[in-house]
Structures are given as structure tokens and as C-alpha cells.
Amino acid sequence: MLNLAIGEYSTTDVINQLHAKNGVREVKFRYDLLNKYEVKIGELLVADSENSINFNSLANIKRTGIFNFRETELKDVDWLNDRVQPVFLLKMPDGKFIKWPLGMFLLSSPTRKDNFGVWREVEAYDPSVILNENRFDNRYYIQANTKYIDAITTILNSAGIRKVNITNHNGIISIDKEFEIGTSKLEAINQLLSEINFTSIWVDTFGYFTSKPYILPGDRETEYSYKTDDLSITYDGAVNELDLFNVPNKWIITASNPEKAPLTSVYVNDSLNSITSTINRGRVITDFRQIDDIYSQEVLDNYTRRISYNASNIYEKFYFNTCLMPHHDFMNVLYIEYKNLNIASEFIETEWSIDLQAGAKMSHSVRRVINI
The missing domain is CATH 4.10.220 (Light-harvesting Protein)
Known part of the structure; x- marks a missing residue:
């Protein structure tokens, strides 16, 4: 989860403002245009609505976006190399704005639409799409006695990726390993990570390819809480599911x-x-x-x-909406108290989605931590 303490403001200061403790909350968004070296070269204007980001921790490419730009804004964009980085800005009580990046996105070829001017709807993907589209053009061999982390880093580097934040592990590949021609580098990396019981690889908001040892949810600390109390930003209409049919034991x-x-x-x-x-x-x-x-x-x-x-069927699932929040990322542990459905427990967030518009809602999909 992204840090909420920024500059002169403590975590409590920021939480109080996000939850509108003073009665007022002002949010806006900025869209930074970055070149292939991730240097900011400008800002883009977007439509007032129909812009969104989705993060699915269970997907191969975890962070995706849809943005609507006025065509005149895009005349100097290098579609093959430039990136867009949306930024969440929150106004603090003293009038200053603090910010969080919401991801770094590569742009696909856009759809042109006429709506009081020409607009381009752009589908966007986090940089893991580079690994998904880059496939071995020969059988790929990894020699025995190679460190897992070294093998993974070599594949990342072969795809031109240098921003890596993977926890070190001393595990050694014990036999020669081979990947078939045509295997995506993303698939190969995730297989190697699974063999040392690490999370699948994901890209953080600053563009770092990230993985760390998998920890059972019950052994992790709560990272954030949503409660239906005086500072609640949770909307009514939550949904609770529990499907126990054919659950393995x-x-x-x-x-x-x-x-x-x-x-x-x-x-x-x-x-x-x-x-x-x-x-x-x-x-x-x-x-x-x-x-x-x-x-x-x-x-x-x-x-x-x-x-x-x-095993997905053993989880109690819970779906709820809140005001827009900037600090969620991969598989966060949330404590949720929702009185109308008698929910008061820790959950793992598997997916979240935000509409990039002031006053919009953020949707959350979570699974309940169950002791096995």
C-alpha cells in the first residue's frame, strides 16, 4: 500500500482529510506524459468522465486503464514509447495539494470518437505488457546451479527492464531448466517465482517490477480499515457472497x-x-x-x-464501494466493518477500480481471510 504520510503531513492528517473529517474533501487528477526514459515532458487534458483505472491482483497484467483525450492533445505523443502517469491530488486544510501516482501506462492505438469535437479513447496497460508480448524466439535454457533471482533478473533485463524490486532469495535451480519457443517472458518469470513461493510479478506506481515472498493472509498485518462509523466513506449497497459447493478439503x-x-x-x-x-x-x-x-x-x-x-471457492467474498482512495495496490489486507451485513473482519483485496472523476466511487472486491 502506498504511504499516506507525505511531506509535512502525518498519516493521521491525511486519513482525516481523505475521510472528510473537516466536512470538506477536494480531489482532482492530473495526467503526466512521460517519454520512454520516464521523464515528464508534458501534461494531457482528458474528458470530464469515462476515465478509469482497474487493478486486478489475480490477472497477468494487473493494472489497466481507459482514458479519453481530446485529439488535439495527442499530436506530439509517441504512441510506441511514451507513457501516461495519472496523478491523484488531495487538497489539505491549509490549501496545499498532496499527490500520489496511480500507475504508469503504455498506450494502445486509440479509438476515435466524435462528441462535440474529436476524442480518442485509449486503452492502457502497465509495463508488464512488455513481458507478456515478448516471447522466446528459441528454446530458452537455464543452467542448473543458477540462483532463481539471477535467472529472473536476466529475463527481465533481456526485455529491456532495469527497474526491479524483487526480494533476494538464495534458492538455486537444481536442474537444467527449459522454456519452449514462444513462451512469454511474463509466464516464465511467474513460473520461476512460484517455484520459490513468491508472489507473481507486478508493477508499482513508479514502474518497478515487484515481487516478494508469499505470506499467508492470516500472518499479515492490517494495512487499512474501512468502518461504517462517523468517518465512514463507505456507500450502502455492499454485497456478501459465500459459495461452499465442491470446496476441496x-x-x-x-x-x-x-x-x-x-x-x-x-x-x-x-x-x-x-x-x-x-x-x-x-x-x-x-x-x-x-x-x-x-x-x-x-x-x-x-x-x-x-x-x-x-482455492477461490473457499473464500467469503465481499464487494463494496467507497469514496476515491489513492493508496491501494497489490493484495492489500483490509479490515472492514460493515454493520448492515454484520461484517467485521480482515479481507484480502483482489481487485479495485476507480473512476477518475471528483465525486466518483471506488469499487473494491475482497476475499475473507479464513483459517484452514
């Missing part, structure tokens, strides 16, 4: 590679506190998966627990 994952001894990990949910456990359900529903390789038995066991935890 046993997971078997094998790592099979002809050059290594096979590894198997089994995890059984037999907890009395879980309504879908083998004990409470009275039957076993097995999820079996096979993977090509993994670093060690310990990592495979952790990976199996991760799969069991992340």
Missing part, C-alpha cells in the same frame, strides 16, 4: 521431473473450526495438481498450503 501436489526424484506434498483440512473440513463435511474432496519442478520439499509444502489457502 484435501490437496495433493506432486513435482515430477525426469532428472530429479519426485516430490509429493499432501495437506488435509481436518480442522474442527472449518465448516468444509473432512470432519465437518463427512467426506473428502481432493484437489490434485502436478507441477514440473520446485526448489525443495519445504517450498513444495508451503506451496501446497498456499494453494489450499487460495
Whole structure:
């Protein structure tokens, strides 16, 4: 999550203003045009509406946007290399504005529309699209005894990416590894990251390609709270879902590679506190998966627990809207109190979307942290 303490303003100062504690909240947006070196070269004007950003933590390309620019604004834009960086600006009680970048976007070829002048609707993608579109033109080999992080960084660098923020890991690839011709570099990187139980790669608001060790949600700290209290910015109309049909309670994952001894990990949910456990359900529903390789038995066991935890059907899902907030990013842990539906718990945010317009709403999709 982005830092809320900015300059002379503390986190509490900013939260109070975001939640309109003083009764007034003023928000506006700016669209910075950056060249291929990410140097600001100008600002763009957009339509008053129909501009949005979506962040889906479960997607390959996690941050996408739709922007509507007046055509006359775009005459000097290099569509192949320039980037757009929307900026969220919040007016503080002393009249000054503080800001947060909302992402860095590459631009696709736009659609032209006539609406009291010619406008261009531009679909935009965060820089991970570079990895998604860049594919190996030969079989790609990684030698045994290469550090996982070195192998990942080499692939990133081969795609021209230098802004990397991946936590170090000492794991070594134990056998020669190969990726087929035509495999996207994004797919290869995410496979390598999964083998050391890291998150999939994502790009932060400053353009850094980011990944870190996966931590079970129950072991993470709350990053922000939304409560229906005097400072509430949550709208009515939230939706709560719980679908327990065919939820697995046993997971078997094998790592099979002809050059290594096979590894198997089994995890059984037999907890009395879980309504879908083998004990409470009275039957076993097995999820079996096979993977090509993994670093060690310990990592495979952790990976199996991760799969069991992340099996999508075991989550209670909650959808709600708030005022626009600038600081959300990848898989944030939120504490949500929504009295009308008797919700008071921690959730993991899997997706959020904002309309870039003062007074608009921000939508949140979250899944409840369940002990397994």
C-alpha cells in the first residue's frame, strides 16, 4: 500500500482529510506524459468522465486503464514509447495539494470518437505488457546451479527492464531448466517465482517490477480499515457472497521431473473450526495438481498450503464501494466493518477500480481471510 504520510503531513492528517473529517474533501487528477526514459515532458487534458483505472491482483497484467483525450492533445505523443502517469491530488486544510501516482501506462492505438469535437479513447496497460508480448524466439535454457533471482533478473533485463524490486532469495535451480519457443517472458518469470513461493510479478506506481515472498493472509498485518462509523466513506449497497459447493478439503501436489526424484506434498483440512473440513463435511474432496519442478520439499509444502489457502471457492467474498482512495495496490489486507451485513473482519483485496472523476466511487472486491 502506498504511504499516506507525505511531506509535512502525518498519516493521521491525511486519513482525516481523505475521510472528510473537516466536512470538506477536494480531489482532482492530473495526467503526466512521460517519454520512454520516464521523464515528464508534458501534461494531457482528458474528458470530464469515462476515465478509469482497474487493478486486478489475480490477472497477468494487473493494472489497466481507459482514458479519453481530446485529439488535439495527442499530436506530439509517441504512441510506441511514451507513457501516461495519472496523478491523484488531495487538497489539505491549509490549501496545499498532496499527490500520489496511480500507475504508469503504455498506450494502445486509440479509438476515435466524435462528441462535440474529436476524442480518442485509449486503452492502457502497465509495463508488464512488455513481458507478456515478448516471447522466446528459441528454446530458452537455464543452467542448473543458477540462483532463481539471477535467472529472473536476466529475463527481465533481456526485455529491456532495469527497474526491479524483487526480494533476494538464495534458492538455486537444481536442474537444467527449459522454456519452449514462444513462451512469454511474463509466464516464465511467474513460473520461476512460484517455484520459490513468491508472489507473481507486478508493477508499482513508479514502474518497478515487484515481487516478494508469499505470506499467508492470516500472518499479515492490517494495512487499512474501512468502518461504517462517523468517518465512514463507505456507500450502502455492499454485497456478501459465500459459495461452499465442491470446496476441496484435501490437496495433493506432486513435482515430477525426469532428472530429479519426485516430490509429493499432501495437506488435509481436518480442522474442527472449518465448516468444509473432512470432519465437518463427512467426506473428502481432493484437489490434485502436478507441477514440473520446485526448489525443495519445504517450498513444495508451503506451496501446497498456499494453494489450499487460495482455492477461490473457499473464500467469503465481499464487494463494496467507497469514496476515491489513492493508496491501494497489490493484495492489500483490509479490515472492514460493515454493520448492515454484520461484517467485521480482515479481507484480502483482489481487485479495485476507480473512476477518475471528483465525486466518483471506488469499487473494491475482497476475499475473507479464513483459517484452514
